[in-house]
Amino acid sequence: MDFPRRFRWTCGWNACCAATTGRVTGGICAVCNRAQSNTSARSRATRNNTCFITSGRRTAVLRRVMSQTVVLTRIGFPPTHCMSCQVEILFTPAEFRELPAAKLTGTTCVVFDVLRATSTFITALANGAHAIIPVATIAEALAAKQIFPDALLAGERNGLRIGASQSGGVEFDLGNSPREFLPARVAGRTIISTTTNGTRALRACAAAGRVLAGSWLNLAATCDYVIQRNIQRLLLVCAGTGEDLALEDAFAAGNFCDLLATHPRFEFSDSARVGLKLFHAASADLTTEVKSAANARRLLANAALRDDLEFCLGVNRFPIIAGMDASGKITRLSE
Structure with a gap:
């Protein structure tokens, strides 16, 4: 070859x-x-x-x-049998909505919803949670609760924990703040989670050969995991906000490309090059650039959620890999 x-x-x-x-x-x-x-x-x-x-x-x-x-x-270079890997970035929900109909066999997807779903999932697993079950809607979350009665219900709409008025009388146990998912609360537990965009993006990738949850909290560990495997196609999926691009997800995907760029078997599509250029343009003061994003401004405007931003920007805080299996559960993978 x-x-x-x-x-x-x-x-x-x-x-x-x-x-x-x-x-x-x-x-x-x-x-x-x-x-x-x-x-x-x-x-x-x-x-x-x-x-x-x-x-x-x-x-x-x-x-x-x-x-x-x-x-x-x-020392970390790909093994001799590895083929080249095509890297693409999907920036918006309109793009990842097409994934279920796409041919994803042999494709690895890394989903980014850094403010805050994937950051929260990584935190929960790092703090001992058994598994995360991402679902798209509140109704699906309540149905999953019937199957897994001991599971915790977690989720948000418009950034806030789902309340009884939104779920037909059921108060959710947790919201979508990573700081809520403490070891004493989540260790050993299965968590059913529904968020505005992050869980939708993960479910859209279900047909892929491998689905990983990415964030700044576990960026290097996830990148190393990808590098050490013979992957032919890599999709970096940005969850976005509503139907729009989320700047922080684009920065994180570009940061991921920047780590891959030192390994010559990875070939970047135009979309990946755009993400890479976005990250390079922001990297001199990444925190300030992220704080200018719409999602970050919403968090900063809420005193109860303000500290989530700094938490989610903790690069490589948790050196773990999180993957979604065929049943749809996200668990901590062995390195």
Whole structure:
């Protein structure tokens, strides 16, 4: 398989050519199709230049080249069998609403609702919650409660905890503030959660091969998890606000792309490049830029929720990975 040129230096694929005796004919490598007109037996072998090597030297060169590749893999570079990965960002609900009809087999989705749903889910799992069950509506939350009677009900509408007047007389146990999800409250518990956008985005991704909950709280851990897996397509899904783009989600998705950019197998679509540029433009003073976003301004205007903003901006506070399984439950994944 022919890898993008910028990836060849890590994958070691030419080493395979060096190990395949008798398959270099007519000045062309039959494995990788590289012309050898500018090489000779005296040329110096490198990770990108082994096809010309005579059969008598192949074993020794392969051992040296592959040992270098193994070292690169151990320090965090992708393994030698990994293919290139296409990275896209979906910025608005209008885009992620199309996901159920899309072909998502083999796709990994990372959903960002940093103010506040995914940040709250990460906090709950870090504080010992057994699982989160995201549902789209209040009615679905009440139906799930009938199936899981010991579960806690959590959720918000317009930023505030769902009250009895909104749910037909049922007072929800928790809202959507990560600071509510303390160990004493959530350890060992299953939590049924419905939020304005975050849970909708997660459910829209249900057909994907892998669905992860992303936030600044677990950004590096989630990124490392993605890097270490052979993913062909990566969708970074911004939950947004109502039907609009949420600036903070776009910044977080761009930040994720920035971490991926040091690994050359990741190829960015135009949407991913836009996210990357947004993050770079804001990165000099990211906190101030996030505070200018509409969601952040709403939190700051409410004295009871003001501290949620600083909490959700705690980069890498919780080094955990959260994934949604086939049943729709979000649980803490092993690293």
